[in-house]
């Protein structure tokens with residue numbers, strides 16, 4: 001289980017163009033629902049769960065060689081969605097409306113920056129229709145085994161400050177058997193064989209912090 005704080009804490013994230021933002025408010029540990037988990041070895045498992053996911057579908061939808069998720073109850077999420085509808089990509093969103101996960105996953109195509117994709121029966125994957133950032137996964141069928149409606153948030157969509165929070169790291173691999181062999185080798189061996197490239201620089205010598 002992840003080692004996140006037992007006290008209430010808040011995480012922030014969203015898409016690259018800021019048309020969609022979210023806040024995750026986790027209550028104190030005692031108020032987080034105990035969940036059935038075949039890997040728990042008898043200990044209580046409470047959200048958020050943080051894990052890598054090697055399944056083919058998640059790799060393709062995300063475009064990332066390994067997907068990672070933060071899974072938590074939908075009711076912990078509050079979304080802020082740009083209220084001005086689709087804008088040219090160079091225009092900044094200036095007004096947002098607050099909404100719930102339930103409404104976000106029902107979003108009407110073209111009516112807001114929220115876009116949804118049903119990748120499998122009962123599965124809704126949410127991303128930003130302006131900038132393409134993958135944001136979330138909701139599986140309706142999960143409610144049959146888990147009474148608390150859950151959502152998986154794409155871990156990489158969290159703000160850097162939230163990703164640097166104490167205890168914020170995956171503690172398991174899902175769909176390990178589906179993973180690409182050389183990726184699993186890298187994960188198992190660590191990064192000793194990889195070169196950490198230095199940040200590229202602008203012509204004036206300053207560092208280029210992002211791609």
Ligand SMILES: [Zn+2]
Pocket residue numbers: 015016017018019020113128129130131132133
């Ligand atoms: Zn966006």
